[in-house]
Amino acid sequence: MEDTELHTVSFKLNGHVQVLQVAPRRSLTHVLDQECGMKSARVGCGQGDCGSCTVSVDGVPIRGCLLFAVQADGADIRTAEALADPAMLAAIRKAFKKHRAIQCGYCTPGFMILAEYILRNALPLDQAVQTLSANLCRCTGYSPIVSAVTELLALRAENGCGP
Ligand code: FES
Numbered sequence: 001m002e003d004t005e006l007h008t009v010s011f012k013l014n015g016h017v018q019v020l021q022v023a024p025r026r027s028l029t030h031v032l033d034q035e036c037g038m039k040s041a042r043v044g045c046g047q048g049d050c051g052s053c054t055v056s057v058d059g060v061p062i063r064g065c066l067l068f069a070v071q072a073d074g075a076d077i078r079t080a081e082a083l084a085d086p087a088m089l090a091a092i093r094k095a096f097k098k099h100r101a102i103q104c105g106y107c108t109p110g111f112m113i114l115a116e117y118i119l120r121n122a123l124p125l126d127q128a129v130q131t132l133s134a135n136l137c138r139c140t141g142y143s144p145i146v147s148a149v150t151e152l153l154a155l156r157a158e159n160g161c162g163p
């Protein structure tokens with residue numbers, strides 16, 4: 001018989017502790033949207049293919065549609081609304097705008113999470129491109145997104161740390 005009882009889940013979301021009662025099979029994406037008011041991670045395919053639901057869980061990009069919210073108990077979650085480093089968030093926004101890496105914007109929050117991960121870990125370009133390939137974009141043709149991240153990596157290398 002399916003477990004329908006509510007479970008207590010507690011996680012840190014964008015630096016603030018959340019304690020929620022959730023049904024066991026609700027996805028993290030739905031809970032972040034409907035219970036926490038975080039609208040950036042979106043359900044596209046709902047089955048792990050598109051990456052529009054990507055959020056950072058304990059510093060790693062995760063597809064929120066594939067994670068039950070109860071599995072995030074104790075985790076440190078960041079969404080595109082509030083990446084851990086505000087300066088990096090500003091730099092990513094600026095580079096995406098400059099390179100016209102945003103059209104309809106549906107995929108953009110997921111790509112911002114990936115870009116932050118790439119920069120924080122100073123991934124080499126080939127690995128950065130591979131990481132970006134995890135997400136789908138119907139509009140941009142990907143080149144502008146890769147250009148934006150390439151520029152951010154170059155800035156990072158120049159500055160010796162994050163942009
Ligand atoms: S909505 Fe999660 S991967 Fe598409």
Ligand code: FES
Pocket residue numbers: 101102103104105106107108136137138139140
């Ligand atoms: S900008 Fe429209 S899906 Fe990527």
